[in-house]
Amino acid sequence: MPNHRPLRVVKQITTSFQKEQCRCYSAPVDSAIPSNKVKYVPTSGTYPKGFRVSATHVGVKPSNTSKPDLAFIASDIPAAGTAVFTMNRFQAAPVQVSRDILNSRHGAGIRSVIINSGCANAVTGKGGLEDARAMARTASSMFDNQSGNDDSVPNSVVMSTGVIGQRLPISKIINNIGTAYANLDNSHEAWLNTAKAICTTDTFPKLLSTTFTLPGPAHKGVEYRMAGMTKGAGMIHPKMGTLLGVVCTDAPITPNALRALLQTAMQATFNRISIDGDTSTNDTLAMLANGAAASADTPSIQPKDEACEHFLPILKSFLYRLSDLVVRDGEGATKFVEVRVRNALTVLDALSIASSISRSPLVKTALYGKDANWGRILCAIGYSQLESPESINPATTNVSFIPADNSASKDEGVLKLLVNGEPELVDEERAARLLEDEDLIIDIDLGVGEQAESYRFCDFSHEYVTINGDYRT
Amino acid sequence: MPNHRPLRVVKQITTSFQKEQCRCYSAPVDSAIPSNKVKYVPTSGTYPKGFRVSATHVGVKPSNTSKPDLAFIASDIPAAGTAVFTMNRFQAAPVQVSRDILNSRHGAGIRSVIINSGCANAVTGKGGLEDARAMARTASSMFDNQSGNDDSVPNSVVMSTGVIGQRLPISKIINNIGTAYANLDNSHEAWLNTAKAICTTDTFPKLLSTTFTLPGPAHKGVEYRMAGMTKGAGMIHPKMGTLLGVVCTDAPITPNALRALLQTAMQATFNRISIDGDTSTNDTLAMLANGAAASADTPSIQPKDEACEHFLPILKSFLYRLSDLVVRDGEGATKFVEVRVRNALTVLDALSIASSISRSPLVKTALYGKDANWGRILCAIGYSQLESPESINPATTNVSFIPADNSASKDEGVLKLLVNGEPELVDEERAARLLEDEDLIIDIDLGVGEQAESYRFCDFSHEYVTINGDYRT
Numbered sequence: 001m002p003n004h005r006p007l008r009v010v011k012q013i014t015t016s017f018q019k020e021q022c023r024c025y026s027a028p029v030d031s032a033i034p035s036n037k038v039k040y041v042p043t044s045g046t047y048p049k050g051f052r053v054s055a056t057h058v059g060v061k062p063s064n065t066s067k068p069d070l071a072f073i074a075s076d077i078p079a080a081g082t083a084v085f086t087m088n089r090f091q092a093a094p095v096q097v098s099r100d101i102l103n104s105r106h107g108a109g110i111r112s113v114i115i116n117s118g119c120a121n122a123v124t125g126k127g128g129l130e131d132a133r134a135m136a137r138t139a140s141s142m143f144d145n146q147s148g149n150d151d152s153v154p155n156s157v158v159m160s161t162g163v164i165g166q167r168l169p170i171s172k173i174i175n176n177i178g179t180a181y182a183n184l185d186n187s188h189e190a191w192l193n194t195a196k197a198i199c200t201t202d203t204f205p206k207l208l209s210t211t212f213t214l215p216g217p218a219h220k221g222v223e224y225r226m227a228g229m230t231k232g233a234g235m236i237h238p239k240m241g242t243l244l245g246v247v248c249t250d251a252p253i254t255p256n257a258l259r260a261l262l263q264t265a266m267q268a269t270f271n272r273i274s275i276d277g278d279t280s281t282n283d284t285l286a287m288l289a290n291g292a293a294a295s296a297d298t299p300s301i302q303p304k305d306e307a308c309e310h311f312l313p314i315l316k317s318f319l320y321r322l323s324d325l326v327v328r329d330g331e332g333a334t335k336f337v338e339v340r341v342r343n344a345l346t347v348l349d350a351l352s353i354a355s356s357i358s359r360s361p362l363v364k365t366a367l368y369g370k371d372a373n374w375g376r377i378l379c380a381i382g383y384s385q386l387e388s389p390e391s392i393n394p395a396t397t398n399v400s401f402i403p404a405d406n407s408a409s410k411d412e413g414v415l416k417l418l419v420n421g422e423p424e425l426v427d428e429e430r431a432a433r434l435l436e437d438e439d440l441i442i443d444i445d446l447g448v449g450e451q452a453e454s455y456r457f458c459d460f461s462h463e464y465v466t467i468n469g470d471y472r473t
Numbered sequence: 474m475p476n477h478r479p480l481r482v483v484k485q486i487t488t489s490f491q492k493e494q495c496r497c498y499s500a501p502v503d504s505a506i507p508s509n510k511v512k513y514v515p516t517s518g519t520y521p522k523g524f525r526v527s528a529t530h531v532g533v534k535p536s537n538t539s540k541p542d543l544a545f546i547a548s549d550i551p552a553a554g555t556a557v558f559t560m561n562r563f564q565a566a567p568v569q570v571s572r573d574i575l576n577s578r579h580g581a582g583i584r585s586v587i588i589n590s591g592c593a594n595a596v597t598g599k600g601g602l603e604d605a606r607a608m609a610r611t612a613s614s615m616f617d618n619q620s621g622n623d624d625s626v627p628n629s630v631v632m633s634t635g636v637i638g639q640r641l642p643i644s645k646i647i648n649n650i651g652t653a654y655a656n657l658d659n660s661h662e663a664w665l666n667t668a669k670a671i672c673t674t675d676t677f678p679k680l681l682s683t684t685f686t687l688p689g690p691a692h693k694g695v696e697y698r699m700a701g702m703t704k705g706a707g708m709i710h711p712k713m714g715t716l717l718g719v720v721c722t723d724a725p726i727t728p729n730a731l732r733a734l735l736q737t738a739m740q741a742t743f744n745r746i747s748i749d750g751d752t753s754t755n756d757t758l759a760m761l762a763n764g765a766a767a768s769a770d771t772p773s774i775q776p777k778d779e780a781c782e783h784f785l786p787i788l789k790s791f792l793y794r795l796s797d798l799v800v801r802d803g804e805g806a807t808k809f810v811e812v813r814v815r816n817a818l819t820v821l822d823a824l825s826i827a828s829s830i831s832r833s834p835l836v837k838t839a840l841y842g843k844d845a846n847w848g849r850i851l852c853a854i855g856y857s858q859l860e861s862p863e864s865i866n867p868a869t870t871n872v873s874f875i876p877a878d879n880s881a882s883k884d885e886g887v888l889k890l891l892v893n894g895e896p897e898l899v900d901e902e903r904a905a906r907l908l909e910d911e912d913l914i915i916d917i918d919l920g921v922g923e924q925a926e927s928y929r930f931c932d933f934s935h936e937y938v939t940i941n942g943d944y945r946t
Contacts, residue, residue, distance in 0.1 A: 090855035164848020369942025375637020382563035469842025
């Protein structure tokens with residue numbers, strides 16, 4: 001049963017002075033992966049050709065004496081690169097620097113992504129910008145000699161994650177980039193350790209890999225590969241870019257096609273998840289394509305050509321699974337909930353309602369408490385910011401719970417809670433059984449139009465408060 | 474020191490298996506008022522003439538075997554009445570019924586407000602509307618004979634608060650309204666018990682009273698009185714009307730003037746507080762003015778006349794203090810924080826930024842953890858929904874903490890955290906001392922315009938999760 005997190009105990013205890021309402025819980029005391037999350041960590045992978053990665057200990061946080069906190073993802077040959085960034089008005093220094101680099105290079109000739117955890121280098125003023133540029137320049141210098149690349153624009157994307165408002169220990173980072181370069185490797189262990197190095201409050205590394213083929217004679221017989229890593233686990237709510245993520249593929253893709261592909265594929269995937277409604281200052285999702293699996297004369301994928309159209313759903317599916325892992329590891333999360341809003345008048349209103357539900361502290365705490373308190377779902381629908389007030393008609397609104405594991409053991413199927421604005425007589429025992437599962441689908445049928453949107457989100461637990469009340473200390 | 478809530482224990486305990494991070498806490502086990510909140514509960518009052526109130530036990534929740542849960546606030550003579558209501562699209566039955574009654578009567582001839590706690594009568598379909606009408610009709614029938622009022626529109630405003638989506642035990646309520654009428658009284662104890670009867674997860678009753686005078690010969694020598702009660706303590710975020718509240722005055726005010734006064738005065742008061750960002754389905758703030766303190770020939774206050782202009786700041790100040798109490802008793806709250814947003818380009822953008830900060834789970838958990846993590850404040854400013862992107866210029870943004878108790882003991886004054894976008898070297902010890910206090914002012918100077926807005930809000934604690942994870946059960 002995946003609804004307990006043994007290493008982060010939330011259990012009932014009874015004492016003489018606090019009756020049954022007393023519970024005991026703790027923040028994680030080591031970096032062991034919770035036993036119910038181990039299944040999400042791959043034990044092997046199919047990693048793209050021509051990419052090598054490494055994880056190096058720097059000690060960005062002085063308290064970190066051994067955990068690797070510098071991730072280096074490098075391509076052996078110049079690659080196309082693109083990224084989507086947070087829409088937060090306070091964009092962290094690495095966001096500003098990476099955007100400038102990708103723009104200046106028109107997404108071409110990218111050699112690496114360098115990432116530190118432990119400090120976000122956000123709201124750090126002019127000094128912070130200098131630090132981010134120094135990281136990018138130093139990472140780039142590792143490749144300059146080989147590739148004969150002597151232009152002044154760095155060829156490395158830079159990312160940081162951690163506490164906002166503190167300066168990076170930039171000398172320590174710079175001094176370790178040579179080691180990070182020397183340790184580059186293409187083994188499964190190297191990829192997994194690199195995914196670990198970008199974690200902050202995450203409880204498990206988020207790494208996926210897959211293989212795929214492309215249509216057309218030029219791609220015949222070629223197995224392409226893709227690998228991606230991402231991190232959570234708080235300050236997550238969509239606004240174009242979300243959190244940190246890096247995806248690498250050895251397919252040949254032009255910078256223009258890569259940009260269009262990532263911007264389209266992230267919308268229904270990374271841009272439809274919420275942990276706490278806070279959009280971070282550092283969100284960056286980058287993608288590199290180096291073409292290393294293709295022969296030298298294979299034409300690169302161009303925008304809208306056959307291979308591009310074929311690749312888009314592959315990328316979407318990959319990003320969907322990768323972003324799933326972020327929600328699975330939401331800070332303190334015990335639930336994985338998909339809310340589907342159907343038959344809305346407009347896409348934006350469907351989205352606003354899904355967002356409103358996924359942000360509501362009252363919905364999220366009820367889910368944590370395994371309480372089928374659907375009134376709070378209605379309430380959150382009712383205060384959504386809408387384009388058109390007609391998007392909500394109480395008399396046509398339907399709310400149901402659907403078991404995510406809609407299998408024989410759950411053959412009772414959909415549990416209707418509200419039908420055309422009238423409450424159903426709910427079988428509370430059945431509702432309680434549904435809420436025992438880690439996974440749940442909340443289905444909202446607005447009954448006024450034809451548009452649909454969905455969001456994936458997690459619950460709000462005591463542990464979220466513990467993690468975020470004590471984060472800096 | 475008011476920053477501990479002894480009856481809702483949040484304390485460190487140490488066990489062998491969970492190290493120091495383990496804490497123990499509990500939901501309240503009885504209805505005793507926490508010792509640090511006792512100071513907010515009045516021991517006497519100056520109540521308006523011609524109003525009598527009562528608190529009666531009905532047992533709306535079957536588990537409630539003794540606590541009064543039916544509040545009756547009645548005027549001995551017909552009064553002007555008005556109310557502001559929630560903007561949630563799922564408006565509870567009592568909201569719909571009360572609005573209809575006030576509209577049909579043009580705010581005149583109102584005799585009472587009848588309120589039950591324990592069940593919100595929200596999202597209860599046609600049956601719920603019938604229940605709310607029956608409550609209003611039965612309350613009205615108590616006065617019909619005396620006043621010769623035989624019209625078909627009830628003269629009572631009706632409110633409900635509690636769980637959404639469950640039907641009222643309407644017969645039990647109806648059957649107790651006669652008792653509630655028989656028990657009407659004008660003593661301090663009656664007012665306090667009535668304020669208790671509308672509470673749900675509140676830890677203390679919220680009751681205020683005051684006296685005032687009005688200018689002009691007609692009002693010379695007359696002491697007018699005003700009393701008000703309100704309730705929290707969750708599902709609170711502004712959208713015109715907020716939560717439940719009733720204000721009574723014995724000043725003579727026409728229905729039109731009363732409506733204008735309440736709608737203006739609630740904007741900067743009840744409409745500028747947030748507990749959890751959830752706007753409830755039942756929010757109603759009603760006001761009655763019966764003129765009982767004035768002689769029969771005193772002209773009623775008309776819109777915009779001298780007495781009306783004089784009365785507005787009195788009402789604003791009263792509602793400000795009354796709404797303060799809601800934040801003081803936010804579910805699980807340990808902090809009372811005012812965020813002031815100054816020098817914004819537009820009022821709406823100042824408001825949006827204040828709202829964004831007051832809703833941010835990361836800001837609220839940091840305050841709970843007494844962590845001066847101002848980066849999260851910046852982050853919440855940065856993702857605010859703005860009319861104009863120019864409202865935020867990172868290079869002119871300033872953030873400071875101000876001790877709410879800006880007295881000699883805090884003579885170090887303002888603690889600057891960010892000055893024109895550059896982080897200050899913060900004295901963390903001083904910051905920690907400021908955050909030990911229950912009260913804090915967060916000052917945001919955007920440096921781009923001349924508009925200002927403020928919000929009052931509370932923190933997010935383990936106890937909020939406990940209360941809302943276990944609320945229905």
